[in-house]
Amino acid sequence: MVKRILIADDNIGVRRSLRRLLESEPGFEVCEEVSDGVEVIERIQECNPDLLILDFAMPRMNGLQVAAALQVMHVDIPIMLFTSYVDSIREEQYRRIGIRSMVSKDSPIEVLLSEVHRLVGTARAASG
Numbered sequence: 001m002v003k004r005i006l007i008a009d010d011n012i013g014v015r016r017s018l019r020r021l022l023e024s025e026p027g028f029e030v031c032e033e034v035s036d037g038v039e040v041i042e043r044i045q046e047c048n049p050d051l052l053i054l055d056f057a058m059p060r061m062n063g064l065q066v067a068a069a070l071q072v073m074h075v076d077i078p079i080m081l082f083t084s085y086v087d088s089i090r091e092e093q094y095r096r097i098g099i100r101s102m103v104s105k106d107s108p109i110e111v112l113l114s115e116v117h118r119l120v121g122t123a124r125a126a127s128g
Helices: 012-023 037-047 063-072 091-096 109-120
Strands: 003-008 028-034 051-054 079-083 101-104
Touching: 003 012, 003 037, 003 109, 012 028, 012 109, 028 037, 037 051, 037 063, 051 063, 051 109, 063 079, 063 091, 079 109, 101 109
Parallel strands: 003 028, 003 051, 051 079, 079 101
Antiparallel strands: none
16 A cells, blocks of 8 residues: 655755655655645645655744644644754654654654654565
8 A cells, every 4th residue: 555645845855855765665655745834734635645744944834833733633644843953842842743753854864764664654675
């Protein structure tokens, strides 16, 4: 079964790189790329993702505001905060609003992919 992923980041280069990386993994499909928090709220229902990868610093609504709004809307999907601001956000702060994981944009690709697989409940194919 294909796992659908919505990517939200204001940097088009980050979005495109994430798309290429994720779609190179068997069983993943990026259903939508958006550039700000309001677009996440507008498109989440039509995309119906299995995972939301969410940047913190975005126009109109930041990642924490988006996660809080989705919680109020009873949208129950795993959310990964993918951000450069890891040191600025406390774990209890993001977990309280439904974010299940936070990965630094400086992390190795393997860390990102491992978290994506964990959050959507798939096993990572052995590389070799």
